[in-house]
Amino acid sequence: MINKKFLNKIFILLFIFPTFCFGDSYLDKKEFFVDKEYDYYQRKKILAINLVLGEKTYFYVEEDFWKELSEEEKQKFFQRLKEISREFDQKIYPFLTELLGKEPEKGINQDPKITVLIHQMRQDVGGYFREEDNYEKIFAPFSNERKMIYLNAFKIENEEIKDEIAHEFVHLIEWEQKLKKIKEKTWILEMIAETAPTLLGYKENLKKRIETFKKFPQASLIEWRNESKDYAIVAVFGQYLISQYGEKILKKILETKERGTLAIEKATGENFSEIFKNFLLALYFQDCNLSPKLCFKTDLLNSFKVLPKIYVLPSSKEFYFSFLKKIKPFSGNWEKIYTENKNFKIRIKGEKRGLFEISVILCNSENLCEIKEFNLKETDTIEFIPKEIKEDFSSLLVIPRSTFEGNEEKIEEFEFSLEAFSEKELMKKSFCEEFSCTKFTRFLRKGMRGKDVKCLQEILRAEGPEIYPEGLVTGYFGELTFKAVIRFQQKYSKEILEPWGLQKGTGFVGITTLKKLNSVLQKCQK
DSSP: OOOOHHHHHHHHHHHTTTTTOOOOOOOEEEEEEOOTBBTTTOEEEEEEEEEEOOEEEEEEEEEEHHHHOOHHHHHHHHHHHHHHHHIIIIIIIIHHHHOOOOOSSTTTTTTSEEEEEEBBBBOOOOOEGGGGGOOOOOOOOOOOSSSSEEEEGGGGGHHHHHHHHHHHHHHHIIIIIIIITTTOOOHHHHHHHHGGGGTTTTTHHHHHHHHHHHTTOBBSSOOOOOHHHHHHHHHHHHHHHHHHHTTTTTHHHHOSOHHHHHOOOOOOOOHHHHHHHHHHHHHOOOTTTTTTTTTOSSSTTTOOOOOOOEEOOOOOSSSEHHHHHHHEEOOOOOEEEEEOOOOEEEEEEEEEGEEEEEEEEEOTTTEEEEEEEHHHHHHHEEOOOHHHHHHHOOEEEEEEEEEOOOOOOOOOOOEEEEEEEOOOHHHHHHHHHHOSSSOOOOBBOOOOOSSSHHHHHHHHHOOOOOTTTSSOSSBBHHHHHHHHHHHHHTTHHHHTGGGGTOSOOOSOOHHHHHOOOOOOOHHTTO
């Protein structure tokens, strides 16, 4: 007979302590959900065996991977896991929880230990963290319902595996410290996870990030596509932040209720656009003597400098030079111009929606520089004469920045252009940029329509009001255009009328008139 009093006691205990956990044991085998985007075979679930029980962790290893190892390889792999476990318990865990705060006290399964699942992943992946493991299956069907991080089995022997386990553990801390309260921007979370392990002395990943950044220095800081260049720029920017504000800045960012750039503004008490400007200038100057804001204080970056794109202006007195860029918000662009000719003007244009700010640095041959700041938030064009800023300049560096922050899930590009010109070439450029064609190929007469008629009207208008006072561009060859052609022919009668023995214009665009019109267009193409 069943003792009802005993069953009632058991029911009460289960009601009060419904998920009492005894923890996992050595050699336990369990099925785990994994991220198929990172898994080497794109699996959703694997079987793993618990090989190492640390003070703070369980180290589960994918069974299929483990079976394929030789006995010698298994022994070596096992010893490496024990080494990583000790490093985590004695160094990584205490330092990072002191620096950033605690991870969740217990998982959904009520176990305080962290499960580290090691399985076969893509070669470009070191590890990952899944938020869904922190939810019950009723809310997240593919949750493993425990405190978990994941490491690549192929990289366990590599030195940077310590960087990786620290990186993924930071994400677990971030979950507890911020993500439970507010959805933070991915680039902020990754920046903290990239930066914190370097304070432990782990620099292998940072070395790789710097090499990637050298190749892609123009990546947008706030656009996250989970690509290597995204990790690179947030890693370098994180090093700048701790150089300027100390390591405690990372925890302050996690403690704010703000997200993204606003979280950094709250944590630092400074405008983010100003911080980003100084970051770009530091990458170029790397000189604490010039300003404490213009340098890195970390050993791997204190001598690193970006290489700007170089342009050399013509030495002739009359010239026109330009470039056009499409720039994403909070990305780095360094454009350097060398010149012997100092008698020219600079015109800078930027889309208003891009909210452009521009640093212009003029340096002489002794590398003594003047920095001038321009703002395109209220206008889309500015002009200046470089020698009026620094008379003995020999180079001009332009660093444009789009400070627009809209929907960070869909980052736009904004056009930015620079023109350098002498006054004569400016007049030519203004004259030529009105024309919509490059060559006339047919005779034109009154009553015709077409794009070439439109282009004819553009040239006539550019000749001034004495030729085409109405200045209408319609694409229709009417009476006003007819009279303007006559005036044009008489203005250039030596080239157009005299070869035919004529003294008055005809209004018909024939051989010699076409030849003159095409010569105008040809000059504009040089």
